[in-house]
Amino acid sequence: MIGRITGTLAEKSPPLVLVDVHGVGYELDVPMSTFYNLPGLGETVVLLTHFVVREDAQQLFGFLTAGERSTFRQLVKISGIGPRMALALLSGLSVAELSQAVAAQDTARLVKVPGIGKKTAERLLLELKGKLAPDLALPQAASTEAGNDIVQALMALGYNEREAAAALKALPADVGVSDGIKLALKALNK
Template identity: 50%
Template sequence: MIGRIQGTLLEKQPPEVLIDVGGVGYEIQMPMTSFYQLPSVGEQVAVYTHFVVREDAQLLFGFAEKLERSLFRELIKANGVGPKLGLTILSGMSASQFLTSVQQEDVSALVSLPGIGKKTAERLVVELKDRLAKFSRQQETSLPVLPGQEAPSDARVTVNDVKEEALSALVALGYKPAQASKMVNSVYKEGMESENVIREALKAAI
């Protein structure tokens, strides 16, 4: 099991990052709540990971906090929830928000996420409420980001680049292209970076 990776952040293409560890590049998918906490490209970073082996692929999922990884592991044990849906859920709300939604049986908050219908939301509450009770008593511990040298910004990034990157990330998280496009256009303001567009779009969706 690969539980933690530390190295140089080479690429950030939400929801995926590429981290170089001793000359080997690890492609890691992350929920947006963790993605927002990443440093700039070129800096050192460490993430907690969960390794998934399938017949057709080997996938790494990364998290800024151990609590978020623990929740992800509980989520993918639930009936009908795979890694992709687990990633989507933890992109649409923080670990603490998810815990609160389950403990308070707030089905409407869960239904607002892509891929979560009313029946799925109700099943998640039933399956996870007791199992997640222990997490409600834990404090979230942020992962320390290692210091590094900030990479220079690229002034050539255009509005279209920002919107396309945000759109691509939302589609990867399960939103339909038309819905994702509407979300991006509704929150975009001049000068925003793609990560901020994604963050605001996901907030507006809840």
């Protein structure tokens, strides 16, 4: 089993990367969260891997963090979720955002990921409940109605979901909607 690869980053073409390890080039599919955080071409990279062997193919998937790899492994255990769909999920949502969606049982958030329909999203929420890292659960403010309203308001103002969620994490747990929006806007405009 291949668990980790350390080598020189030879090519980057989303979602595929080529890592040269002492003259042998390994092609790895990576989620976009990993892709955006890769070093430049010619630099050394360390990727945790997951190796999939099927009748018609052998695929190697790479991840920068152990959290991404363990979440990927949880996803592929679910019936009907293959490596490609798991990669799409991790490309569309960070591990923390996926954990938040599962904790809040937020189907709408998962449906925004290309290739995930309502039934698949519901099955994911059911299967993943209690299986993702507990330290990635929702911050207190985000678990309230006010937190959801603040995120929706920020998205309506043109911020993406990641920016809105990041701003929400910085807010006090007991903040109201209007005060929360004001504080979040101040934080985002810094």
